[in-house]
Amino acid sequence: MEDDSILGPKDAVYEFDNDQADAELSEDVNFAIRLVNVSRSYDLRRRKINALNDVNLEVKSGEFVVVSGYSGSGKSTLLNLIGAIDYASNGRIFIMDVPIGDYDETFRATFRLNTTGFIFQSYNLVSTLTAVENVMFPMQLTDKSTKDLRKEAIALLERVELGDRLDHLPWQLSSGEQQRVAIVRAMANDPPIILADEPTANLDLESGKMIRDFLVWLHQQGKTLVVMTHDERIMNLEGVRRLTMNKGVLGEDV
Numbered sequence: 001m002e003d004d005s006i007l008g009p010k011d012a013v014y015e016f017d018n019d020q021a022d023a024e025l026s027e028d029v030n031f032a033i034r035l036v037n038v039s040r041s042y043d044l045r046r047r048k049i050n051a052l053n054d055v056n057l058e059v060k061s062g063e064f065v066v067v068s069g070y071s072g073s074g075k076s077t078l079l080n081l082i083g084a085i086d087y088a089s090n091g092r093i094f095i096m097d098v099p100i101g102d103y104d105e106t107f108r109a110t111f112r113l114n115t116t117g118f119i120f121q122s123y124n125l126v127s128t129l130t131a132v133e134n135v136m137f138p139m140q141l142t143d144k145s146t147k148d149l150r151k152e153a154i155a156l157l158e159r160v161e162l163g164d165r166l167d168h169l170p171w172q173l174s175s176g177e178q179q180r181v182a183i184v185r186a187m188a189n190d191p192p193i194i195l196a197d198e199p200t201a202n203l204d205l206e207s208g209k210m211i212r213d214f215l216v217w218l219h220q221q222g223k224t225l226v227v228m229t230h231d232e233r234i235m236n237l238e239g240v241r242r243l244t245m246n247k248g249v250l251g252e253d254v
């Protein structure tokens, strides 16, 4: 099957209409991701934890950014802010030029579905849904028929060699297989931005390689990628822009 029929770039217009916001996004943006003086702190009893300290970041459309850093340095915190899963304590975040901090959860939920695919370290598949249903799950915003969505989901799963695991529930899949379902689920709506939090941690060699190949392929498709990882094989992929996170401070790795 032709790649383009499943995952090729759509007309680059994203429409949102709910009570809170009408926004039209185009891929012709200044930056896919822009953070201006962003901080995130957590209040734990009397202790304040500064997980992110005055982070500035500009990511152009189509860039493949890899952030490495020790455990606890703030990588997941940063990714959750970019993915509009969490709010900044200070500063401003623009995704596809949209200041997402200005909007409420209704807007942000729709925005997330359209603009970002999120790959979690712990897969986060819906345990009561099969592999193919998990991939179809984020596709709810389209007006395509269930039959067509299923076809698209199957084609995606075949890309990661799971064509014979379509009707397996997550517990009937190995960790590597679950992560492969999760990575194609992130692609289900063909979002311009893919975010991945240590996607190859705890995976067998073969699944790790499949995930890396898939990331490279996404980059070639023009997607903007931000990947948090310790995996040197990801950091050393061609065309990667390497950043480091150290105690909540983001730096360019030169």
Ligand SMILES: Nc1ncnc2c1ncn2[C@@H]1O[C@H](COP(=O)(O)OP(=O)(O)O)[C@@H](O)[C@H]1O
Residues within 6 Å of the ligand: 042, 043, 044, 049, 050, 051, 069, 070, 071, 072, 073, 074, 075, 076, 077, 078
């Ligand atoms: N919900 C939370 N409440 C309190 N502290 C948190 C929370 N999430 C993360 N932290 C703290 O913020 C810091 C950064 O965490 P995190 O972003 O998960 O780091 P990493 O992903 O690099 O391991 C850590 O010190 C962590 O303990």
Ligand SMILES: [Mg+2]
Residues within 6 Å of the ligand: 075, 076, 077, 197
């Ligand atoms: Mg983390």
